[in-house]
Amino acid sequence: MQLKYVATTCPFCGTGCGLNLIISDGGVVGVAPYHRSPIGTGKLCMRGLHAAKAVGKYRIEAPTVGGLPTDWKKALTEALKLKNYSGEDLAVYTSSRLTNEANYCIMRFAKEILKAGTIGTLISGRVARGNVRINDLKKADVALVFDDCMKRFPLTGNKLFYMQQNGGKILYCGEESYTAIQADAKCIEDADGKLVISDEFKNILKEAKNPVVIYSTTGKYAELAEETAKSCNAKTAVLYDTNNGRGAAEIGFIPSLDTLKATEKVPKAMLIFAETPMFMDDIYEELGEKLSKVELLVVVASNASSLTDIANVVLPVTSFAESEGSYTNWEGRVQKVSAALTAPEGQKSPCEIIAELSGKAISYKDTAAIFADIKANIPAFKDVSYEQVQKADGAFIEVI
Numbered sequence: 330m331q332l333k334y335v336a337t338t339c340p341f342c343g344t345g346c347g348l349n350l351i352i353s354d355g356g357v358v359g360v361a362p363y364h365r366s367p368i369g370t371g372k373l374c375m376r377g378l379h380a381a382k383a384v385g386k387y388r389i390e391a392p393t394v395g396g397l398p399t400d401w402k403k404a405l406t407e408a409l410k411l412k413n414y415s416g417e418d419l420a421v422y423t424s425s426r427l428t429n430e431a432n433y434c435i436m437r438f439a440k441e442i443l444k445a446g447t448i449g450t451l452i453s454g455r456v457a458r459g460n461v462r463i464n465d466l467k468k469a470d471v472a473l474v475f476d477d478c479m480k481r482f483p484l485t486g487n488k489l490f491y492m493q494q495n496g497g498k499i500l501y502c503g504e505e506s507y508t509a510i511q512a513d514a515k516c517i518e519d520a521d522g523k524l525v526i527s528d529e530f531k532n533i534l535k536e537a538k539n540p541v542v543i544y545s546t547t548g549k550y551a552e553l554a555e556e557t558a559k560s561c562n563a564k565t566a567v568l569y570d571t572n573n574g575r576g577a578a579e580i581g582f583i584p585s586l587d588t589l590k591a592t593e594k595v596p597k598a599m600l601i602f603a604e605t606p607m608f609m610d611d612i613y614e615e616l617g618e619k620l621s622k623v624e625l626l627v628v629v630a631s632n633a634s635s636l637t638d639i640a641n642v643v644l645p646v647t648s649f650a651e652s653e654g655s656y657t658n659w660e661g662r663v664q665k666v667s668a669a670l671t672a673p674e675g676q677k678s679p680c681e682i683i684a685e686l687s688g689k690a691i692s693y694k695d696t697a698a699i700f701a702d703i704k705a706n707i708p709a710f711k712d713v714s715y716e717q718v719q720k721a722d723g724a725f726i727e728v729i
């Protein structure tokens with residue numbers, strides 16, 4: 330049996346560990362360490378070790394209209410009825426798990442062709458940027474961690490263990506959790522869910538030589554963490570739950586899940602690039618009642634889900650292991666994503682779908698050409714070279 334190893338980036342959390350997908354007989358059969366990864370240096374957490382599952386078992390084999398299989402021409406014609414809507418009647422939501430290149434094409438389509446009133450990602454939280462790199466966490470003398478970041482971002486958490494070994498201290502704020510157990514001192518929220526950061530913690534941060542505040546963009550205490558970092562003059566490590574949450578944010582997609590959940594007035598038409606297979610909870614199940622009121626729901630997905638069940642049009646798309654391009658991790662490091670598999674017959678990449686929907690107005694000869702356009706038009710990427718992204722260390726979107 331011939332095995333092929335393809336180096337790529339983990340599709341789960343925003344830490345961005347490198348890994349090898351092991352390919353045999355045209356399928357992913359496992360995951361192996363990628364020792365040249367500047368983040369994991371060969372280590373992976375349990376989720377990363379199961380990245381083979383990110384391809385998904387229940388692939389959508391053909392486009393559908395009204396739940397029935399059809400050909401691409403008819404499905405694209407139906408999908409293009411999105412153009413009958415605009416402004417606040419039309420929303421485009423992407424997945425913050427897609428590559429930078431796919432999301433750039435989707436953003437152009439949403440803005441330039443559809444002129445959608447809402448353009449976002451179906452994730453919670455906020456857009457925020459830290460100013461510390463992952464491997465510098467080891468050098469901090471004090472880290473104030475909010476929420477259970479060491480469990481949710483295991484290889485980021487790993488750096489904090491190195492920091493402790495070097496004599497650094499972990500302070501923790503939040504609910505009782507795995508991170509609370511690892512901490513040297515903690516402030517736990519009270520029974521009413523109130524959290525008060527002690528003056529002692531603030532003084533330790535102020536007096537530290539190299540303090541850092543660590544929180545996630547979806548964390549309950551993100552705002553408090555930002556305020557504390559500012560008042561104590563500490564650097565920040567801002568963690569994104571999804572592999573390309575930072576990249577999607579830099580391209581201009583706003584986390585919109587909370588707004589969509591809260592609104593009574595749902596847009597009449599929606600184009601959703603789904604997160605399939607679902608890596609976390611099925612957020613679409615929760616939104617099902619709301620989304621079933623949408624007049625025209627076009628879903629681009631690789632795998633069947635509660636969302637594809639209610640869509641008027643479904644366009645089958647390539648999955649993570651068939652994608653080429655880049656992800657941007659929480660620290661702003663742009664790393665390559667390699668196509669380990671050939672897409673199954675009848676599936677198109679997100680960029681090919683956008684090229685078709687835009688009548689070739691948004692069409693590129695290859696991924697490098699899309700990246701060149703991103704570099705020219707998205708300020709955060711202006712100093713990033715495509716060649717550097719192909720190397721093991723990747724390239725940073727901005728100088729810290």
Ligand code: SF4
Nearest residue numbers: 339341342346374377
């Ligand atoms: S820490 Fe995150 S990026 Fe690294 S292997 Fe685990 S899930 Fe993947």
